Amino acid sequence: xxxxxxxxxxxxxxxxxxxxxxxxxxxxxxxxxxxxxxxxxxxxxxxxxxxxxxxxxxxxxxxxxxxxxxxxxxxxxxxxxxxxxxxxxxxxxxxxxxxxxxxxxxxxxxxxxxxxxxxxxxxxxxxxxxxxxxxxxxxxxxxxxxxxxxxxxxxxxxxxxxxxxxxxxxxxxxxxxxxxxxxxxxxxxxxxxxxxxxxxxxxxxxxxxxxxxxxxxxxxxxxxxxxxxxxxxxxxxxxxxxxxxxx
Amino acid sequence: xxxxxxxxxxxxxxxxxxxxxxxxxxxxxxxxxxxxxxxxxxxxxxxxxxxxxxxxxxxxxxxxxxxxxxxxxxxxxxxxxxxxxxxxxxxxxxxxxxxxxxxxxxxxxxxxxxxxxxxxxxxxxxxxxxxxxxxxxxxxxxxxxxxxxxxxxxxxxxxxxxxxxxxxxxxxxxxxxxxxxxxxxxxxxxxxxxxxxxxxxxxxxxxxxxxxxxxxxxxxxxxxxxxxxxxxxxxxxxxxxxxxxxxxxxxxxxxxxxxxxxxxxxxxxxxxxxxxxxxxxxxxxxxxxxxxxxxxxxxxxxxxxxxxxxxxxxxxxxxxxxxxxxxx
Numbered sequence: 079x080x081x082x083x084x085x086x087x088x089x090x091x092x093x094x095x096x097x098x099x100x101x102x103x104x105x106x107x108x109x110x111x112x113x114x115x116x117x118x119x120x121x122x123x124x125x126x127x128x129x130x131x132x133x134x135x136x137x138x139x140x141x142x143x144x145x146x147x148x149x150x151x152x153x154x155x156x157x158x159x160x161x162x163x164x165x166x167x168x169x170x171x172x173x174x175x176x177x178x179x180x181x182x183x184x185x186x187x188x189x190x191x192x193x194x195x196x197x198x199x200x201x202x203x204x205x206x207x208x209x210x211x212x213x214x215x216x217x218x219x220x221x222x223x224x225x226x227x228x229x230x231x232x233x234x235x236x237x238x239x240x241x242x243x244x245x246x247x248x249x250x251x252x253x254x255x256x257x258x259x260x261x262x263x264x265x266x267x268x269x270x271x272x273x274x275x276x277x278x279x280x281x282x283x284x285x286x287x288x289x290x291x292x293x294x295x296x297x298x299x300x301x302x303x304x305x306x307x308x309x310x311x312x313x314x315x316x317x318x319x320x321x322x323x324x325x
Numbered sequence: 326x327x328x329x330x331x332x333x334x335x336x337x338x339x340x341x342x343x344x345x346x347x348x349x350x351x352x353x354x355x356x357x358x359x360x361x362x363x364x365x366x367x368x369x370x371x372x373x374x375x376x377x378x379x380x381x382x383x384x385x386x387x388x389x390x391x392x393x394x395x396x397x398x399x400x401x402x403x404x405x406x407x408x409x410x411x412x413x414x415x416x417x418x419x420x421x422x423x424x425x426x427x428x429x430x431x432x433x434x435x436x437x438x439x440x441x442x443x444x445x446x447x448x449x450x451x452x453x454x455x456x457x458x459x460x461x462x463x464x465x466x467x468x469x470x471x472x473x474x475x476x477x478x479x480x481x482x483x484x485x486x487x488x489x490x491x492x493x494x495x496x497x498x499x500x501x502x503x504x505x506x507x508x509x510x511x512x513x514x515x516x517x518x519x520x521x522x523x524x525x526x527x528x529x530x531x532x533x534x535x536x537x538x539x540x541x542x543x544x545x546x547x548x549x550x551x552x553x554x555x556x557x558x559x560x561x562x563x564x565x566x567x568x569x570x571x572x573x574x575x576x577x578x579x580x581x582x583x584x585x586x587x588x589x590x591x592x593x594x595x596x597x598x599x600x601x602x603x604x605x606x607x608x609x610x611x612x613x614x615x616x617x618x619x620x621x622x623x624x625x626x627x628x629x630x631x632x633x634x635x636x637x638x639x640x641x642x643x644x645x646x647x648x649x650x651x652x653x
Binding site for chain 1: 601
């Protein structure tokens with residue numbers, strides 16, 4: 079027999095607007111249903127309009143928690159990564175989204191929260207307490223985080239250096255970081271365009287997971303996590319290492 | 326059948342009386358708060374709190390009383406919405422919402438029992454108690470996750486009994502053509518019950534009722550509420566049930582005491598849940614009140630208790646058409 083505890087929702091007592099923007103937001107039945115419907119819609123759109131292909135799905139850990147990291151060129155990126163997941167991982171996937179854009183007002187927040195299950199990251203002013211909350215929830219609630227450690231969408235298609243925030247989530251834990259490479263997202267929905275451009279192919283390649291249980295949970299450790307993850311993502315770029323990429 | 330005169334929503338004088346009295350109380354309390362604000366006798370935070378509560382009532386009362394006046398379908402629809410809101414708060418407070426299969430079953434049960442009320446199908450309405458117990462008992466077995474089985478199943482059963490089967494009795498009453506005065510009386514009497522307990526507790530003071538469960542309740546407040554509510558329900562009940570077996574002073578007083586005691590028990594039931602969880606309010610939907618459950622806790626036990634008391638003496642909708650949706 080295990081100890082069993084009553085655990086109120088982490089976001090209990092927050093007003094509806096605050097709840098949408100809270101890192102402690104936990105979905106109920108309504109959220110699950112809306113999120114599932116949205117995910118199915120996105121999946122259908124991506125395969126119809128962008129002939130979306132996923133390779134390396136066997137590299138995904140069997141069960142959450144884990145963190146998906148990828149190159150970032152388009153608003154399609156988070157949608158595509160979420161659409162590639164199945165089962166409990168798909169239900170527990172949270173995309174880290176820029177708070178100043180996706181949580182700017184209640185209407186956009188509601189869409190971000192209910193449809194794409196986004197959690198806000200406040201560029202330039204993310205507090206240590208926020209990252210601690212995210213680190214704690216990742217492990218305790220068995221979540222999947224979808225994270226773009228470059229911090230912003232690439233305007234050129236070239237991948238920028240990874241920020242150390244990723245390291246603060248996983249350094250010193252057994253939680254795997256799964257590197258992913260998204261090909262074609264910049265053409266399918268460039269940062270300069272207001273809407274996606276259909277009929278441009280989109281492909282996702284999922285690489286083998288990395289673990290950082292031996293890495294110290296300090297500044298140097300976070301930097302090394304970011305560097306290792308960045309290298310792993312770059313290694314999946316078909317244009318960088320064509321001969322070694324068997325698939 | 327509850328005796329009722331021919332005519333529209335306001336045909337029964339008790340219906341009109343309760344609506345007018347409610348509006349009057351709302352108006353007078355608004356003026357009183359206004360006077361309190363102008364005279365500067367109250368602290369700003371306290372004034373804000375009073376206005377918040379009063380404003381919430383102004384939104385809440387039309388939502389509560391409106392559907393009862395509009396008709397049977399509206400009443401049952403409003404009770405369904407209330408049940409779902411109550412369940413949502415309970416599920417989020419207890420953590421049951423993380424059990425999505427079980428949670429979906431409870432929602433399904435709430436919809437089914439309110440459908441049975443809407444259909445005026447008493448057999449199905451009462452059958453859902455044991456049927457839902459069976460369903461909730463087996464729902465999570467296929468997950469092959471026995472850890473926490475007893476706790477999650479018990480939480481779900483309690484939820485269905487309180488917010489599904491229990492509360493649905495309030496909607497089922499609307500199958501009787503003479504439901505309006507009774508339902509309005511119950512809605513207003515449980516609110517009065519709270520106010521009477523608070524007021525007499527403050528005026529008289531004295532020993533605490535159950536300090537570990539609810540530190541602000543006193544024995545004097547509880548008894549005061551029983552006296553006030555019993556009196557009101559007995560007198561108004563006499564006008565509603567005149568000429569029926571329930572229209573005798575002994576049973577009317579019993580009904581009044583039942584409303585008061587079951588109302589206070591519902592309140593204490595929710596207090597026990599909150600104390601056990603270590604939270605103050607169940608939600609934030611109603612400014613000044615907390616959650617929907619903090620406001621409607623008193624109805625949870627009153628609805629089935631009064632339903633079966635009235636059902637024993639008078640019956641509900643005995644000559645109204647049954648199984649109006651599913652047919653025979």
